[in-house]
Amino acid sequence: MSLLPARLAAHAQSQRVAIAESTRSISYNALWAAVLRFAGALAQRGIGSGDRVALLLPNSIEAVVACYGSWIAGAAVVPLNVQARARDHTVWLRHAEPRLLVHQTASADVDEALAALEFPPLTIAAGADSAHAHSWAAVVDACAAVAPASAAHATDLALILYTSGTTGSPKGVMLSHANLAANVASILDYLQLSDADSIVSVLPFYYSYGASVLHTHLAVGARVCLEANVVFPQVLVERLARERATGFSGVPSTYALLLDRVSLAAHDLSALRYLTQAGGAMPAATTARLRLALPHARLFVMYGQTEATARLTWLPPEQLEAKLGSVGRPIVGVRITIRREDGSAAATDEVGEVWAQGANVMRGYWRNQEATAAVLHDGWLKTGDLGRMDADGVLWLVGRRSDMIKTGAHRVHPIDVEEAIAELGGVVEVAVVGIDDAVLGQVIRACIVRRGNLDENTVRAHCRARLAAYKIPKQVVFVEALPKTASGKIKRAEVAAQAASTGAN
Amino acid sequence: MAIAHRPLVRNFILGNFLFTDDQSAMTDSGSLITTGVVDSTGVLELITHLEEALSIRVPPEDMVPQNFDSVDAICAYLARKTAS
Numbered sequence: 001m002s003l004l005p006a007r008l009a010a011h012a013q014s015q016r017v018a019i020a021e022s023t024r025s026i027s028y029n030a031l032w033a034a035v036l037r038f039a040g041a042l043a044q045r046g047i048g049s050g051d052r053v054a055l056l057l058p059n060s061i062e063a064v065v066a067c068y069g070s071w072i073a074g075a076a077v078v079p080l081n082v083q084a085r086a087r088d089h090t091v092w093l094r095h096a097e098p099r100l101l102v103h104q105t106a107s108a109d110v111d112e113a114l115a116a117l118e119f120p121p122l123t124i125a126a127g128a129d130s131a132h133a134h135s136w137a138a139v140v141d142a143c144a145a146v147a148p149a150s151a152a153h154a155t156d157l158a159l160i161l162y163t164s165g166t167t168g169s170p171k172g173v174m175l176s177h178a179n180l181a182a183n184v185a186s187i188l189d190y191l192q193l194s195d196a197d198s199i200v201s202v203l204p205f206y207y208s209y210g211a212s213v214l215h216t217h218l219a220v221g222a223r224v225c226l227e228a229n230v231v232f233p234q235v236l237v238e239r240l241a242r243e244r245a246t247g248f249s250g251v252p253s254t255y256a257l258l259l260d261r262v263s264l265a266a267h268d269l270s271a272l273r274y275l276t277q278a279g280g281a282m283p284a285a286t287t288a289r290l291r292l293a294l295p296h297a298r299l300f301v302m303y304g305q306t307e308a309t310a311r312l313t314w315l316p317p318e319q320l321e322a323k324l325g326s327v328g329r330p331i332v333g334v335r336i337t338i339r340r341e342d343g344s345a346a347a348t349d350e351v352g353e354v355w356a357q358g359a360n361v362m363r364g365y366w367r368n369q370e371a372t373a374a375v376l377h378d379g380w381l382k383t384g385d386l387g388r389m390d391a392d393g394v395l396w397l398v399g400r401r402s403d404m405i406k407t408g409a410h411r412v413h414p415i416d417v418e419e420a421i422a423e424l425g426g427v428v429e430v431a432v433v434g435i436d437d438a439v440l441g442q443v444i445r446a447c448i449v450r451r452g453n454l455d456e457n458t459v460r461a462h463c464r465a466r467l468a469a470y471k472i473p474k475q476v477v478f479v480e481a482l483p484k485t486a487s488g489k490i491k492r493a494e495v496a497a498q499a500a501s502t503g504a505n
Numbered sequence: 506m507a508i509a510h511r512p513l514v515r516n517f518i519l520g521n522f523l524f525t526d527d528q529s530a531m532t533d534s535g536s537l538i539t540t541g542v543v544d545s546t547g548v549l550e551l552i553t554h555l556e557e558a559l560s561i562r563v564p565p566e567d568m569v570p571q572n573f574d575s576v577d578a579i580c581a582y583l584a585r586k587t588a589s
Contacts, residue, residue, distance in 0.1 A: 408546075461524035
């Protein structure tokens with residue numbers, strides 16, 4: 001099985017567009033040359049096998065060049081969430097110990113994070129300010145290319161994707177080149193992509209879904225058109241029409257925005273061949289409206305986890321109606337079983353925990369054996385998701401065992417938000433939970449036991465200064481006490497249940 | 506009496522996205538999107554608020570950065586919208 005650097009190299013002579021931003025683009029040929037220059041710049045600095053390169057970049061040509069260039073040089077890539085704040089960046093950089101950080105120019109959060117490190121990495125600043133000695137232009141563009149022999153091996157670490165910024169125990173999912181290659185091959189098996197395809201991507205590369213969209217399309221020589229966000233659905237649909245895009249990938253809230261806020265029928269989207277949806281259950285009504293609005297596009301419902309590179313199951317479009325609400329069957333190369341509490345196999349249609357096995361399952365969490373041992377068991381990944389398998393081998397999810405909140409395209413660990421809020425004077429204790437929301441899937445609610453006259457705005461302003469915007473609680477409620485176990489641990493599930501029964505605010 | 510657009514826009518953004526009444530916390534010309542002040546749901550909340558307060562309707566084709574990426578842009582849009 002070809003590793004991703006080799007798959008990209010296969011298109012090195014192609015003049016077709018690889019990545020198209022809104023105002024500039026790069027061909028496969030030029031992309032490959034830039035990747036080699038980046039690898040050369042790393043080699044000059046002695047960065048290679050066994051090292052890590054952290055990226056703090058929005059989706060961009062530079063982010064792709066830095067990723068593949070690091071792989072060619074033999075280094076692992078640590079793409080960090082650019083929406084996160086200095087408090088998260090510091091934790092991740094200290095934990096991952098990269099030799100190099102590639103970031104955007106003029107970021108106060110990056111400066112703050114670097115200043116907090118005892119041993120800061122080398123830096124390359126990508127962006128408009130090219131006069132800088134550590135600028136992309138000075139370091140990468142000026143570098144002579146190295147020979148195109150990739151130093152990457154199948155078992156080498158390729159990516160570390162952090163799923164939580166919790167101070168005590170950051171979780172960085174370790175994916176090898178073999179993991180990435182296996183998952184890309186499985187996804188291509190059902191999406192059947194080719195170099196005639198083009199996708200408009202709004203999903204960040206530092207999330208597994210966005211990374212998966214990028215790498216699957218580059219592997220076949222397709223065109224990846226980048227849109228910064230979904231703030232203006234009109235802009236997104238105009239781009240889909242203008243690019244004659246054959247594909248689009250979104251989370252449920254993206255599709256809800258497109259259906260509610262744009263007249264899809266007013267645009268020529270006839271080139272759309274496939275739509276993919278992952279990132280949580282989409283309401284059946286939204287699925288039905290999407291099918292009605294874009295009947296010619298095949299809709300692929302998918303399920304997976306960062307710990308499984310990205311994908312675990314897919315629902316063939318032809319079975320969408322018959323199995324609506326399910327997440328389909330395992331992708332090629334993956335086995336799924338449902339287990340009872342005691343680890344024994346559950347019967348057909350019996351609800352239990354979803355366990356997965358395959359070449360796409362992670363090696364573990366970076367420098368976190370305890371967290372790794374909790375989810376990897378005898379070669380199986382315990383997903384923490386609850387589900388049942390029907391008689392046709394189709395998986396139906398019924399909930400999550402863990403507390404992770406899914407809001408829009410984001411995953412939020414309650415502890416990350418609780419730690420930030422707890423630092424605020426006047427907070428006695430706090431529990432953060434997800435509340436069901438029609439558009440976002442879930443929104444974040446903070447339940448606080450306060451001292452004095454702490455108010456909602458103070459809490460949210462405090463969070464705004466410290467957390468990514470999507471982690472700021474939409475709801476802040478003050479309570480007399482929080483439900484606890486006998487040992488004094490807050491029962492988050494009970495807080496969530498109470499919140500659900502009392503409704504919003 | 507006509508509702509002044511600028512304070513309507515500013516106060517909503519300050520109160521709902523920046524959680525402060527400090528008028529100096531934002532500029533009128535800066536991008537609301539690239540500075541992370543407003544996200545996709547935030548834009549919708551802002552538009553819904555303006556639609557209700559000014560009894561207008563913002564059609565999908567008007568929901569573009571040229572009309573909504575800064576306080577200045579929003580005020581210019583509202584001026585055109587309420588004049589017609």
